[in-house]
Amino acid sequence: MVAKRALITGITGQDGSYLAESLLKKGYEVHGIVRRVALEDPEHRLSRIYAVRSRVTLHAASLESYASIHQVVGKVQPDECYHLAAQSFVSYSFDDEFSTLNTNINGTHYLLSALKNLAPNCRFYFAGSSEMFGNAEEAPQNERTRFHPRSTYGISKVAGFELTRNYREAYKMHASSGILFNHESPRRGFEFVTRKITSGVARILAGKSATLALGNLEAKRDWGHACEFVEAMWLMLQQPAPDDYVIATGETHSVREFVDLAFSCGGLDYRKYVVTDPDLFRPAEVNLLLGDSAKASAKLGWKSDVRFKDLVREMVEEDCLALGVCRR
Secondary structure: OOOOEEEEEOOOOHHHHHHHHHHHHOOOEEEEEEOHHHHHOHHHHOHHHHHHHHHEEEEEOOOOOHHHHHHHHHHHOOOEEEEOOOOOOHHHHHHOHHHHHHHHHHHHHHHHHHHHHHOOOOEEEEEEEHHHOOOOOOOOEOOOOOOOOOOHHHHHHHHHHHHHHHHHHHHOOOEEEEEEOOEEOOOOOOOOHHHHHHHHHHHHHOOOOOOEEEOOOOOEEOOEEHHHHHHHHHHHHOOOOOOEEEEOOOOOEEHHHHHHHHHHHOOOOHHHOEEEOHHHOOOOOOOEOOEOOHHHHHHHOOOOOOOHHHHHHHHHHHHHHHOOOOOO
């Protein structure tokens, strides 16, 4: 039996690395698109896929170049394509709106177009985001909730979502979108607030920092574990017909709750270390995101099992281990 061939953009990121490992276990032939600079600096830029590096095939290309995307798709001829790459740091999207829109929207369009022309039977997954809902009119949010993004990143994801739906309807492609709520892990980038918190705890315990500066502690998010969320991506592409799904835990917690739990894991009282920095507040805040994944549960058989407290504890423990400190 010939192995299925999967192409992953963003394979070096949190989600891409977990997905690559999962697909390899399922017997897939895995290919990934990376920037050329990643191949030139593998120690740092390929660190998340270090354990499986010898088992995946990497291709140098840029989401900003249709020619390079076209070349890779033509060469790989994937059966499944998971489009995870994006400028995904929300705060940065306020600082560089043009780059965020260009990379996220054009990159999605280039990939869809290349697949339509060169691998029309390939099943396509687009990584949507709960930031598409933004200032939502209802909670929890589901597949019928109106989008009201509050950042350039959210806007770019809405555009990618609509492009994916258009290619599905106009060209009959098996193209699905996952509207994923916040999902974290020890592989999360340090610029994201959750990793900033857990690494901050480790740095304080190691004596490398005395305080941790954060923005809005009252913002509420639906946090799950990335390793479970990538399984939902795969399940979407195994369905007879393409569709869109909200993937979430159905629980919401404030940033303050995350901070309190993370510092408690280190035997610390966060109130002694956390300082509020007004510069870290978003120009347009999203106060509450809470997902309803009933459709994914019913149609995909997917659900989240990792509890919030276990996710936070795992992240703190891994960051402490990396710095050689023990939790108190």
